[in-house]
Amino acid sequence: MYPPELDQIHDVPGSPKVKRLRSSYHNTFVGENGAIEIRSSSGTIEFFKPGADGKTVSEL
Amino acid sequence: MNPLEELKREIESKIPGVKAVIDAPRDPRAGGFLDLHLDDHGAVVEWSPRERRFGVSSLPGTGFGGADEAYDDVASTVLRLVEILKEGQHTDPKELLLNELRDKLGISQEELAKTLDLRQPTLSKMERRRDVLISTLRKIVEGLGGKLEIAARFPRALVQLVQFTEPGRTARKSARRKPSRLKADR
Numbered sequence: 001m002y003p004p005e006l007d008q009i010h011d012v013p014g015s016p017k018v019k020r021l022r023s024s025y026h027n028t029f030v031g032e033n034g035a036i037e038i039r040s041s042s043g044t045i046e047f048f049k050p051g052a053d054g055k056t057v058s059e060l
Numbered sequence: 061m062n063p064l065e066e067l068k069r070e071i072e073s074k075i076p077g078v079k080a081v082i083d084a085p086r087d088p089r090a091g092g093f094l095d096l097h098l099d100d101h102g103a104v105v106e107w108s109p110r111e112r113r114f115g116v117s118s119l120p121g122t123g124f125g126g127a128d129e130a131y132d133d134v135a136s137t138v139l140r141l142v143e144i145l146k147e148g149q150h151t152d153p154k155e156l157l158l159n160e161l162r163d164k165l166g167i168s169q170e171e172l173a174k175t176l177d178l179r180q181p182t183l184s185k186m187e188r189r190r191d192v193l194i195s196t197l198r199k200i201v202e203g204l205g206g207k208l209e210i211a212a213r214f215p216r217a218l219v220q221l222v223q224f225t226e227p228g229r230t231a232r233k234s235a236r237r238k239p240s241r242l243k244a245d246r
Contacts, residue, residue, distance in 0.1 A: 007090035024117045
């Protein structure tokens, strides 16, 4: 998988604590608590990891 | 007009019913993506302002790399997207061995050897080597009708290294003075 490119940062509507980094087949979501979630372009969650406070991206 | 917007307009005019959505980042200099769907088939186009290219991907399932194919202009990108979306085709992964590339282009070893003024067994050996001179690789690629490019990828940049692929382009003398000289001037 290609690493997310910093110039491909998007805001996530309704989730100000989360940023989205776009690549061809995936979106990588990064929370300000360090949580990570990688979703395929079809929306399937391929990987997720909670942040330092135990919350996942979808809980932010 | 933004190249992705131009591509979107063209593809919508060529394929009625296509769903085309631009996904552009907040930095307008960074390019972006065009997501395309027609019935159950899809494709993704990435516009790279740095490389001035459209990257096209349409693999079954989930791909993990960058773009599979690259096109320099809107017209050729649209032609390929029409094939992909209307005929249900998939993109070809961009990694190929030299002999696979030659086969894909429909050029026989004998034909390429003749173009390069080589014996066919010599070309056969070259295609199986794990290392060749850059000048040799350039001749092979040009013999296939392409242009060799060598790039160095860094976390935030892609740099074309031209001195190995463009004859006559050699190292330029740096305009900066040596540190020792600067010290002596003080």
